[in-house]
Amino acid sequence: LVFLVLSIFITYSQALFNGFFYDDRNLIVENPLVVNHKFLDIWKTDLFETTRGQSQYFRPMVVSLFALEYLISKDNSFFYHLTNIILHILCVLLVWKFSELIFDKLKINKIYAFFPAFLFALHPANSQSVYWIAARGDVLMTMGVIGGILSFRSRQKISYLFFPLAFLLAILSKEVGFLIFILIPLYLLFFREDITKKEIFIKSLILIPIIAVYFVIRFNIVKPGYVFNSEETFWLPEHGHFRRLMTVFPIWGYYLGRSFFPFYLNFESGLEMFSGIFRWQFLLGLVSVIVTIIGVILGRKNKLFKWSFMFYLICLAPVLNVFPIFESGMEHYLYLPLVAFCIFFGQLFKKNKSTILIFVIICIIFSVTIFIRGFAWRTEIEIWKDAAHKTAVYDRHGWIRSRVNLASAYISRGLHNNYQSEDIFKAESLYTEVQNQYPDYKGSNIGLGNIALIRGDYPAALDYISQAVRDHPGNYFLLNKLAYIYSAFGENEQAKQIILEVLQMKPxxxxxxxxxxxxxxxxxxxxxxxxxxxxxxxxxxxxxxxxxxxxxxxxxxxxxxxxxxxxxxxxxxxxxxxxxxxxxxxxxxxxxxxxPNDSNILYSLSICYTLELNDPELGLYSFVQGIEKFPNDPRFYKGLGLLYLTLNDTVNSVSVFKQYLAKFPRDSSAVNISNFVKQWEENSN
Structure with a gap:
């Protein structure tokens, strides 16, 4: 056990030094419910409502845990990553316990349960769920599902408490936690238990009010069908249902490939919507389905194989695009399915010393793969550069997202480094690339509008954000940004009307x-x-x-x-x-x-005294102070000379101008001031 825990910590040690990434910021450091510890309000809003707008996710358990962590660690990402590693360890221990239970039913020595647990702990496809704080929902949901199965089959009285708690953990961490309703009967179908019908009835009865309350809350919070209205979804209605269903083949191939060969890891799946039977992705997907069918036929008499395959298939069913989904595929969706995968293939290594040696080699390779993968997760720029490099243009969803988010990461770094133009130009180039490649994608206007705002180009910002508002009607985030631009133009009445409209939508x-x-x-x-x-x-x-x-x-x-x-x-x-x-x-x-070393501030103060407050005494004092502190800044000499002129003190004015001409003969105003001085000297003579 100690060796297992140490192996996980060493393998994922890089995560502790990583920052926040992508959804992490929306869910934690930018989330007012988390920052202000509004635990009750967390249960009244969907996952992204307070930072992005309406979404189809209701996961209050995940956000509540973030809020609890924020109480302790604020925005120190170290503790959130540490929590992810600890939760992964706890989940691995549950997998170990679950493996022991199943092995006991199959008359396999429980000591071999170590193999599935270790395989699950170090499987590289699980790394996305550990490295990415926001993917914690998969870990918590898996803990709830496995814990729910373990407590449901238990005859101890405490199980009547643990089972509904595990069920709540599963469904309130991620919606697919409801698969527990299928996975429990699946387990009971393959592995006989002494649990009575009465116990099954009582435990099932306990869930009825919980489920009723859950759906009442959810339907009052989550906007139905939101996912189908998003232009960023993998499947769009114009693709048609035939193309969507044909894409099931490559998606199955993607998950099967990631399960057996988890080495070419990518935040995006790289999958394209079906566009022809001779496309390589479809052909590979078709081959993977054929191989799966052959495997099922060959393993049809093996109880553990049949249960593992059914568990794996059921857990992947919601993300195969049989029903429209937002993503084409994500590695962290494999976290729960890999439980059964690792239990079946883990027990195969128990045969002799040779297979154990192979197991050790595989685990070392897996561990090194995860550790190396950690370098890509160091910063947002690194992970999105990696995704953009690995994602081909035909994967519309992944190609756009990787580049748009890389652009956003460049902007963020540029803002923190005094508006570095290089980063801003990189971001602009990426948004333009997306706009040129996919003109139907409307999100580029938002990014280009933000860049225009950063540069202070308000006319361009107004054009971009106005178009974005037309493309996304009712989006109060964009409307508020539009109001800000109008106020920058001095159009306060227009800005006020827009904000009042926003506050009617979201008070x-x-x-x-x-x-x-x-x-x-x-x-x-x-x-x-x-x-x-x-x-x-x-x-x-x-x-x-x-x-x-x-x-x-x-x-x-x-x-x-x-x-x-x-x-x-x-x-x-x-x-x-x-x-x-x-x-x-x-x-x-x-x-x-x-x-005191900022000449711009002192110069602005001098101008304020002179022109806005009409206080020449303070103006003179401020300009003189500027010449003394910043002798190489021509503005103070010119300002002081002009102020003397307005006070009809031409002698002092000319004296200051002569100092200016001696120090700054090539300044833009030098010619005009030189002519003035010469004219004054001629008149004086």
């Missing part, structure tokens, strides 16, 4: 409420802005806007500012729009004292 949308408070402030309605501010909860997505508002109201109320914050520069812009120049000067003065 608790705090990001829109924060933006509305800013608009009220800019309009000069300070009291209304303050009330709106007090009525808005701080969330990860509106944190910066709320900080700006907090700074603004602190300045207005004469409160002492404590330390510099980047949001103060945005507050300066808003004070400028509002015409509160005295408060603007106060804020700029504070910022200048906190970051």
């Amino acid at each position: 608790d949308y705090d990001e829109a409420k924060a933006n509305l408070a800013v608009i009220y402030f800019v309009e000069g309605n300070i009291e209304k802005s303050y009330r709106q501010f007090l009525n808005t909860e701080v969330t990860p997505r509106n944190y910066e806007v709320m900080e700006v508002l907090n700074i603004l109201f602190s300045i207005l109320q004469g409160q002492r500012l404590k330390k510099y914050q980047p949001q103060m520069l945005k507050a300066v812009d808003i004070l400028t729009q509002t015409g509160l120049f005295r408060q603007k000067a106060q804020l700029l003065s504070f910022i200048s004292s906190e970051i």
